Amino acid sequence: MWRDAWLVAGKDLRIELRSRVAINQVIPFAAAVVLLFGLALGPNRAVLEPLSAGLFWVAVLLSCILATQRSFAVESSGGARDGLRLSGLDPAGVFLGKAAAVFVELVVLEAVLALGVAVLYGTHLAGAGVLVAACALATVGLAALGMIYGAVSSSLRVKETLLPLLFLPVSAPVLLGATKAWQDALAGRPGSSGGWLSLLAVFAVLYVTIGVAVFEPLLEDT
Amino acid sequence: MISGHMTTSSRRMASSRLLNVVGILALVGVAFTVWLGLWITPNAEYFGNLVRLLYIHPPMAWVAFIAYGMAFLSSLLYLWPRTRDLRLDRLAGASAEVGVVFTGLTLATGSIWGRPTWGVWWTWDPLLTATALLFVLYLGYLALRRVPGERETVARRSAIAALVAFVDVPIVYFSVSWWRSLHQPPTVDLSGRHLYVHGSMAWTLLLGFVSFTLAYVWLTARRYRLAALSDREAEEGLSRAIDERRAEAESFV
Structure with a gap:
């Protein structure tokens, strides 16, 4: 399973490195969202700075939808999905591999976005340990959830509209937990974010487990 | 063979009659709840006439809750290979649909309660x-169900989506x-939930719970039957089309 996951993650990341869709499209999209928040809320840094954690995570959530769609788009052309199914790879491994690739892409995006928020909103990135931990845990949960719903909707003709509707309400606890953990860290109280970090961990463990369990029938479906 | 057919059809008739009884009881129960709630029960000391929403709002929330629970259970059983059966999938879909309707009603009645009590249509109360x-x-879940596809495929992906959704419910509520409790203290006083219920009020509330539950059973069963009929229509429509096509080809020979 782990070897298969490694193979699939390597394949997805290699495709990403060569096609540069995440770098050329998803990261600029996230940057545009952060800029637009600035326009909507006015240039006042005193307003933007306390909101930066929430705005950052909304941008990440929206980008995660794009990354998920991209992750399944690469399987749809040239019969790649059939190839993946016939390759004899463990479906749980395929799930973990694809989720890991999206995880890596999102972590890169978050690093760039955090710098953008620091520059544009004047946010002082304090409590780096908690910030990184929240990013890691939240992104595991988001990537796993994205892969489950991505596989559910990828073969449907209405996938572009259905995936966000399915994904966003379920990811609400991640938005809350990650935002609160970041707010605590940014406000100089990293100690009080422990509860939120464990909430993110529970979410991540739960959805990775569900994904490993249900990916086999999902892959067969389409 | 014929007697076997007779027993299924007579069983179906009996269950249909039972369902009609449930429907009539639900209708009478809801009518009585309305009558008791609007005319018989007294005004509450503090809430005045608003208290009358109490007889329908919690029962609606309760129905939504059992509807989602039922959708989750039948989806789980559907995913389990030994109990896989399309009837469970229909039950899950029917129940979730009724659940969504009652969730909408819960939100609407809650909002109507909120406006005069707290002065706002909406408050970020955790519940x-x-x-x-x-x-x-669950609107997303219903949208997914509506996407056409092969019957078993639709059932399987819907069951997985129901599982993913239901697991999220406690996390959403908890988070x-x-x-709300950690940061901003609630701006509105929600002590209305601890209303002192007594006498005819308690009986009306109880009647509300019973009749809304009956309404849930009736609506879900009707919706289930509709789903079964439309499945049969799709199946027989196809085989009839094949038969017609075959007859057409034979007439050529």
């Missing part, structure tokens, strides 16, 4: 927020209530 999230979550 309200979690209910609203649940509402959009939202924690979010």
Whole structure:
């Protein structure tokens, strides 16, 4: 399973490195969202700075939808999905591999976005340990959830509209937990974010487990 | 063979009659709840006439809750290979649909209560927020169900989506209530939930619960039957089309 996951993650990341869709499209999209928040809320840094954690995570959530769609788009052309199914790879491994690739892409995006928020909103990135931990845990949960719903909707003709509707309400606890953990860290109280970090961990463990369990029938479906 | 057919059809008739009884009881129960709630029960000391919403709002929320529970259970059983059966999938879909309707009604009645009590149509109370999230979550599930496809495929992906959605419910509730309790203290006093219920009020509330539960059973069963009929229509429509096509080809020979 782990070897298969490694193979699939390597394949997805290699495709990403060569096609540069995440770098050329998803990261600029996230940057545009952060800029637009600035326009909507006015240039006042005193307003933007306390909101930066929430705005950052909304941008990440929206980008995660794009990354998920991209992750399944690469399987749809040239019969790649059939190839993946016939390759004899463990479906749980395929799930973990694809989720890991999206995880890596999102972590890169978050690093760039955090710098953008620091520059544009004047946010002082304090409590780096908690910030990184929240990013890691939240992104595991988001990537796993994205892969489950991505596989559910990828073969449907209405996938572009259905995936966000399915994904966003379920990811609400991640938005809350990650935002609160970041707010605590940014406000100089990293100690009080422990509860939120464990909430993110529970979410991540739960959805990775569900994904490993249900990916086999999902892959067969389409 | 013929007698076997007779017993299934007579069983179906008996269950249909039972269902009609449930429907009539639900209708009478709801009518009585309305009558008791609007004319017989007294005004509450503090809430005045608003207290009359109490007889329908909690029963609606309760129905939504059991509807989602039922959708989750039947989806889980559907995913389990030994109990896989399309009837479970229909039950899950029917129940979730009724659940969404009642969640919408819960939000609407809650909002009507909120406006005169707190002066706002909406407050970020944990229970309200979690209910609203649940509402959009299951709207997504119903949208997914509506996407056409092969019957078994639709059933399987719907069951997985129901599982993913239901697992989220406690996390959503927990995180939202924690979010509210930790930072901003609630701006409105929600002590209305601890209303002292007595006498005819208690009986009306109880009647509300019973009749709304009966309404849930009736609606879900009707919706289930509709799904079964439309499945049969799709199946027989196809085989009839094949037969017709075959007859056409034979007439050529």
